[in-house]
Amino acid sequence: MGKTFLKIRIIPVLLLRNGALVRSRKFSFYQITGDPFLQVERFNSWNVDEMIYLDISRSGQVEVEDTNSVIGATSARNRIYQERPKDLYEFIENLSRRCFMPLAFGGGIKCLEQARKILASGADKVVVNSLAFKTPELVTNIAKEFGKQCVIVSVDYKDTASGKEVFIEGGRTATGMHALDWIRQAERLGAGEILINSIDRDGMACGYDGEFYAQVVRSVRIPVIICGGVGCLEHFSEGFRQAQPSALAAANFFHFIEHSDQRIKQYLSNEGVNVRV
């Protein structure tokens, strides 16, 4: 994305599933990690750059395991919601009361009206994924109405016989489209940022898909947030060096290491990466 003086953002992605925070592996195994509000307060006290909240609730059976092995989980266990919050907007309002950083919210957004309500409830950006793929004009409409800066198009892909193939609906539906083609199209539609995530690497702690992400970053003129596969501090600097993205995101990593945000930034800063310490 050209030479800028902006700091490289470090972004925790929080997955909300039927009212609980979860970690995920390959989009199919989920483990409850805690109460969403407690986690927001924790990240807030960590002074993170930005936060992405994705509501991945869906009906149907999936493997879920409750656990105490993650930080903050003990006090959270009895506060975990059993169902999807009844009023999503009230939930976002509560989140934003504790959130003094840019907050992006997404998951299951189906129409402009929903995006409007999410923004009016206190989110700064909306994240669209399946919707953007199925009804591309909605990306344009959201961008026109609220500005490009508040539309993140999230792209999940798997390595298949046809290459880096886009999957939608939480990784369940193959689209037959190559991720680079879709990303270029998303930019034309009015996306303000791209969030790219590898389903194969999700929760596998094997590092970012750095070489591919370098291609993603080069193929658009909007900020790219890379996600998927971080397992240790070195993965952040590796991903940055390989892809030169605007932001480095991770989900699971933030749940299991106390003060991970400061540790990441200190580490990257020592490595010469321009981060906000």
Add this chain to the structure above:
Amino acid sequence: MKIGIIDYGGGNTRSVVNAVSFLGKPYIFSDQEKELLECSHFILPGVGSFGKVMELLEKRHLTGFLERYILKEGRYYLGVCVGMQILMEEGEEFGMHRGLGWMRGKCLKLDTQGLFLPHIGWNSIRVGTDFLHLFNDIPDGSSFYFIHSYAACLEENVPVATCCYGTEFSAAVMKDNIFGVQFHPEKSQRTGLQLLKNFCEL
């Protein structure tokens, strides 16, 4: 001391209210002159375009009110983002529009030398040594969250903080009791909260 957060019917002004409330400062969020009358400090959250914000303020008869209490009586003002931009005499976003004109200058599109707009993200600033109060306990070179395409170009010599995105521009300005910040303190984590606290405690 009471903070008047001006509700002019713009976009998401909730985050400024959240931040002031979090700081535990007494505040009121209103567009009613009789409610705002008792406030010692005013914050104008800037969401929208230059002309739109001016139009909404005028529709609510708030420009005259602000002039009376801030310019004449010397109560404190903090304009955030567009709230800083409208301190200028005019702004060129979506055509030329008249601003409050409390400072001499214009609000112009950033000349980024090819970097793309809007300027979104965390960027560090340099605070002039003559800039008082607002940046107390905030180290020079601190980062704030920006999101904008236009910025105030001052034509008078007042204390400023500067930021660079392709080119240098004014990230904050002060003139006696009047302050403006181009970034969003309410989205700038601890540093931003410290700045709002400094303003509320003036």
